[in-house]
Amino acid sequence: MRILHATVAAAVLLTGCAAGLRPEPVTAGTGPDPAVVRTDTGAVRGTVTDRHRLFQGIPYATAGRWETPVPARNRTGVKDATKPGAMCPQVGSVYAPISSTDEDCLFLNVTTPRAPGRDRPVMVWIHGDGAVGAGHFSDARKLASRGVVVVTINYRLGVFSGFGYPGLKDSGTYGLQDQQEALRWVRRNAAAFGGDPSNVTAFGVSFGALAIGGQLTSPGAKGLFRRVAMQSGETMMDMPANSIVPGAPAAPTFAWRSIEEAQAVGRAYAERLGCDDLACLRALPVRKILAIPQIMNVFQAYAYGNGVLPELPSKAIREGRFHRVPVLAGATRDEHRIFVGMNYDVQGRPVTAEQYGTLIKEAFGDDAGRVAREYPLASYASPSQAWAAVMTDRLWARGTHEQNTLLARHAPVYGYEFADRKAPMFLPLEADFDWGAFHAGDLPYLFPEKEAPLSPAQRRLSDQMVGYWTNFARTGSPNGSGLPAWPRLSGGTQSLAPDAVRPIDYAAGHRLSFWK
Template sequence: MSGRTAGLALAALLLAGCAGAPPEPTAVVRTEAGELRGVVAADHLSYQGIPYAAPPVGELRWQPPKPVAAWTGTRAADRPGNACPQEGTEYAKTGSTTEDCLYLNVTTPRSGQRKPVLVWIHGDGVVGSGALFDGVPLATAGDAVVVTINYRLGVFGGFGYPGLAGSGTFGLADQQAALRWVKQNIGAFGGDPGNVTVIGSSYGGSSISAHLVSPGAQGLFQRASVHSGEALMPLPAGAVSPGIPAVDWFIWRSLAETEQVGAAMAAELGCADLDCLRKLPVDKLFPLMRMFQSYAYGGEVLPELPAAALRAGKAQPVPMVTGITRDEHRTFVGLFRAELSAAEYPKLVAEAFGAKADRILREYPLSQFESPALAWSEVLTDGLWATAAFEQAELGAQRGKTFAYSFADREAPSYLPFPQSLPPGAFHAADTPYLFPDKGFRDKAKPGQRELSERMLKYWANFARTGDPNGPGLPKWDEFGPAKYVQALAPGEATRQVDFPAQHRLEFWRGLR
């Protein structure tokens, strides 16, 4: 390099320093277990496949998560870790037979520190993984750190057996281990470990309700966002699919019953002890996935029934967002009951609600609906989802500032296999792609829906930052409070207050108890 060239280069560097030009971000961070190298993009940094606990394989199958082993050198964090074992379903064509799966992903803006952190707990309980949800839009629109996690599913996360420590709660314990990892390490990624919001839908939302009352989750998060959670819902006979009997709770089961079912299933599999069960191939256990989808209460992770603990005022007193979609149960009717006949409708109501059936049929006569499937959908949306969601908001408001919503875009892009005979409406989990908009959503969404997505991203980032979703340029969202305010989330000016109790006939359902 000539003297003149070197001088010009030095002058350029000095001018850049004087102008305050930010340094180029580095993708290398140090966690407690070792260094990670992520990927630098134009507007964010991403780190994928970060182990937060030891692989639950071999003797660690059906044990609480153990600490991850430290590594030397710099570990590549440029691709997702394995999804937890899952067989896939008619609505989610996923699959994995790998138990080495306790990984998480971090997306963070390119610069800055002490940013709010949102930890996403995906739903379903038998399929899914954190990597299926793109945290970039939420991280960049909200100037926040977004974490998505894997956790053990189905029989691997909820199995129970007499004398087995942690029976029925391994998936919940995984989630708490991920939250502890966040508390210990997220500062290295620019996040504030003292400002963590847990956010989840459906099974993930119910899991958050469990963490609100679980001793092991105390202090691991400061805000909660519960979407379409089933924590306070019973499950009437036949409500989800044919042949499913009534149970007291949609998502919870006692420890004694969980262990009893586990022992019976072990015998059917030809095993007399845990050692035998732990040696079974993953796919040999797939038929039991949904049988152990419920979490067990009565043990160390969940000492008591979460619904009872919530109603007794034992939840962590944290700010909360909670809500449902306008047409929750159309998803389940579309999957299992789409061709429902007029003659079958009263039989289903009678099977599910017994002596209360006649009153329900008078309140929801077929003459009010375009099809029996829509009638049955509305009965269960109102009687199960809306009733439980409103109670969750009422209980949350007793413990902290609470904001309630109804996702009301009845033309939301559908990513589920709905039959032509049943309009999806604002179906179960229809709001999730608006917070994690991927290419599929962007290709299908109309301009007003993309605008709603941008609005929701700001609402949730504001809530994570301050405990209040409101901010400049957004329609005002009042606190649930004594007025029982519920915000409808829909394109354009339809984002406004909705009379949720009237819309879902809550007075009727509460009088039916």
């Protein structure tokens, strides 16, 4: 859901069926009632329309607080699957005014075409943010209309996901573990919904894309997906000072944390919660945990140095230790504008010319003069946009280009840049700010948003993007009939803009030779 984690830096294979039961899967549409599908744990009844079938709130796993998830239990009867399951605990934010205190939250949703089918490609969506959101907020009907099965999932967030503490097995990785358990559910049950369990694409945005970067290096994810698509992910990113929010210190990684650091942070917050052992922490009411300011954001980072993530994912990718699968990955043209707009202008404090110089000096030290000359204020409409341009290139473009280049040494990679600078703002942000092609601005082009009406040209781009993404899920290449040719990374990065879809030199466009 919606996607962003603008405040992260403010702190930052197959398994057997449950209980050994393995019912024969029902091929989609062949039963007497198309709204009923039998999963490995019991039948579910969803909603059937003239074009789609939608099944919501299907439990895929259960887990105690800071415990490894296990497959959901078998059920009798037919479970109602016409409404979403509970969201995982969260407190919401300025851009997502939602909340939940329900820890029984490991649910997923399945959207399929209405017509009977089998062996359809399966796309598993991992939503972004890491502190707020749920799978059901992403409307997958447009993607499913192209003949794919789309699964959107809930997973544990914030302190219930990334919390580290001595004695907790694989602590700091519970959200990643949930995602793997959901993928195992998909492998067991895809055929019942008309999908091909051997053709699964994991795709996600922002924190969800970062999670996929982790899954690429996680031993437990081996064989759970055949391809991946990562939109505006931060797998390879570091953080100069002030990069996401004013006053935030520099950090060597964006959202990875060593297990030692995770446990140290966990102990510090345990003290704030009045606990000195796990029994006390597990007995606390959810509301008391969520009442600690910023606690969800502090634990957005995933921990490495454990069984789930044995090593820092960015290091593993640099050294070629990752699952070799085709990749579709990219970023937006103006990634960082939304972070500047939210953290400065929304608070009534746009970046001033004087502050621009201070921010550059604090971020780049002795190189500040070179950066200021490369990005002079006179070249931008405002100091805010100048600072956003610096960070878009230094953080996002550099990290995305390194990620794609490294992955392309061992696997097919199709890079893209979403470049629609008139993309509609679908978040409840009212600042007078030119958002440009902002972070996650491409989401309404894949998942329609009623808050984001598209022009005719933007709808054409949306149709093209849905075609690219579903072609990639089907064959491992985004190319297909009626679409502009999309080369592999060595032939350029595909720019996605209304009536202007074409390969570009991404490194030159973002001055990456300067940032070496």
